[in-house]
Amino acid sequence: MTDLVPLAILMGLATYPSRAIPLLVAGFGRLPPAALAYLRLVGPAVLAALAAVYTMVTLTTTPDGARTASFHVGFEWIAVLVCLALVAWRKSLLLGIVAAVVLVAGARQLGIA
Amino acid sequence: MTEPDIRAARRRLVLDGLGIVASALGFGFVYGVAAGAAGFSFVEASAMSVIVFGGAAQFAAVGYVAGGFSWLGIVLLTAFLNARHLLYSAALAPWLADRPRAERAVMAHLLTDEAFALSITHFRRVGRVDAWGYWFAAIGTTFIPWNLATIGGVLVGGALPDPSQFGLDVVFPAAMAGLVVGLATGRREIVAAIVGAVLGVTVSLVWDPAVGIIAGGLIGPLVALAIPGPPAVAEVPIPAGGEGPP
Numbered sequence: 323m324t325d326l327v328p329l330a331i332l333m334g335l336a337t338y339p340s341r342a343i344p345l346l347v348a349g350f351g352r353l354p355p356a357a358l359a360y361l362r363l364v365g366p367a368v369l370a371a372l373a374a375v376y377t378m379v380t381l382t383t384t385p386d387g388a389r390t391a392s393f394h395v396g397f398e399w400i401a402v403l404v405c406l407a408l409v410a411w412r413k414s415l416l417l418g419i420v421a422a423v424v425l426v427a428g429a430r431q432l433g434i435a
Numbered sequence: 436m437t438e439p440d441i442r443a444a445r446r447r448l449v450l451d452g453l454g455i456v457a458s459a460l461g462f463g464f465v466y467g468v469a470a471g472a473a474g475f476s477f478v479e480a481s482a483m484s485v486i487v488f489g490g491a492a493q494f495a496a497v498g499y500v501a502g503g504f505s506w507l508g509i510v511l512l513t514a515f516l517n518a519r520h521l522l523y524s525a526a527l528a529p530w531l532a533d534r535p536r537a538e539r540a541v542m543a544h545l546l547t548d549e550a551f552a553l554s555i556t557h558f559r560r561v562g563r564v565d566a567w568g569y570w571f572a573a574i575g576t577t578f579i580p581w582n583l584a585t586i587g588g589v590l591v592g593g594a595l596p597d598p599s600q601f602g603l604d605v606v607f608p609a610a611m612a613g614l615v616v617g618l619a620t621g622r623r624e625i626v627a628a629i630v631g632a633v634l635g636v637t638v639s640l641v642w643d644p645a646v647g648i649i650a651g652g653l654i655g656p657l658v659a660l661a662i663p664g665p666p667a668v669a670e671v672p673i674p675a676g677g678e679g680p681p
Contacts, residue, residue: 323478324476326475326479326500327478329496329506330479330486332510333487334486334487336517337488337489337513338544340514340520341517341546343524344528345527345542346539350532351529359664360660362624362656363624364522364526364656365526365551365552365555366618366625366628367651367652367653367659368519368652369612369618369631370611370655371631371634371647371655372611373608374635375644375647375651376611379636379639383498383502387499387504391643401602405609406613409616413450414450416453416457418609418612419454419606423609425602430599
C-alpha cells in the first residue's frame with residue numbers, strides 16, 4: 323500500500339523550511355559575533371533538552387488526540403548518567419550507548435526497571 | 436590545522452559516529468516496528484524515513500495515523516516538532532556559507548539532531564568547515580542506518596517481542612546526552628546544557644515536550660551568555676581552506 327506516501331511528502335514539506343531557511347537565506351552566513359556566540363551555545367542546550375525530556379518525561383496521547391506529559395523517574399536516569407560519564411571518561415560514544423542499553427535491558431529483565 | 440590533524444579529527448568523527456550508527460539502528464528499528472504494528476506498509480514506513488527523516492515526527496505520525504487523525508493536524512504537528520531544526524540550521528549557516536547553494540539545499544534535508552551535533556563538533560575541532568564530515572555525519576551515521584533499520588523493523592518487527600525489553604528506548608536520550616559531552620567545552624556550554632535540560636523538562640510538563648525542547652534550546656544559551664566566556668572573535672568560523680584560530 324502507498325496511501326500514506328502523500329502524507330510523508332506533506333510532512334517532508336512541513337519540515338524542510340526549518341531545516342533549510344537559515345542555510346539558504348543570505349545573511350545567516352555572515353552573522354555578527356554576538357549572534358555567533360549565541361548560536362555556539364544552541365547545540366549543547368537543545369541536545370541536553372532532548373536527552374532530559376526523553377529520559378524524564380513520558381508522553382501519552384489520548385484517543386481524542388490530546389498529548390499529556392508526566393514526570394518519569396526510572397532506571398533510565400542512571401543509564402543516561404552512566405553513558406554521560408563513560409563518554410566523558412573514555413571518549414567513546416558507542417561505549418556509553420552500549421552501556422546504557424545493557425543497563426536498562428538488564429534492569430528490565432530483573433524486574434527493577 | 437595540518438592534513439594529519441584533519442585526518443585525526445576525521446578518525447575521531449568516525450569513532451563518535453559509530454555510537455550514532457548504533458543509535459540510529461536502534462531507534463529506527465523501533466520506529467519500523469511501531470509503524471508496522473500501526474498498519475504502515477513497507478513502502479509507507481520507508482517513505483516517511485526517506486522524505487520526513489525526523490524521528491520524533493515519524494513516531495508521532497504513527498500514533499496519529501493509527502488514531503485516525505486528520506492529515507492537516509499531523510502535518511502541523513510535524514512542523515511544530517521539527518521546528519528545532521531552525522536552530523541547528525542557523526548554527527551551521529555561518530560554517531557552510533561558502534558551500535554551493537545546491538549543496539546546502541541537500542544538506543538541509545539531511546539535517547538531524549545527530550548530524551548537527553557530530554558535524555559542528557567536528558568543524559570546531561578542525562577549525563573550519565569540512566564537508567566530508569557533514570556528509571559522513573548526515574548520511575553515513577544517520578540516513579543509511581535509520582532507513583535500513585526502518586525496513587528491518589517493518590519486516591521482522593512483528594515476530595519480535597516488545598523492543599523496549601531490550602532497552603532500545605534509551606538509545607536516543609543516551610546518544611543525545613553523550614553528544615553534549617563533545618560540545619560542552621567550556622563553562623558557557625555547560626550552563627547552556629544544564630539550563631536547556633531543566634527548562635526543557637519543566638516546559639514539557641506544563642505545556643508540551645516539543646515546546647520544552649525549543650524553549651530549552653532558545654533560553655539556555657541566553658542564560659549562558661551571562662557567564663563570562665572567551666572573546667567572541669574566537670567563536671567565528673573561518674572559511675574552508677583557511678587557517679584555524681591560534
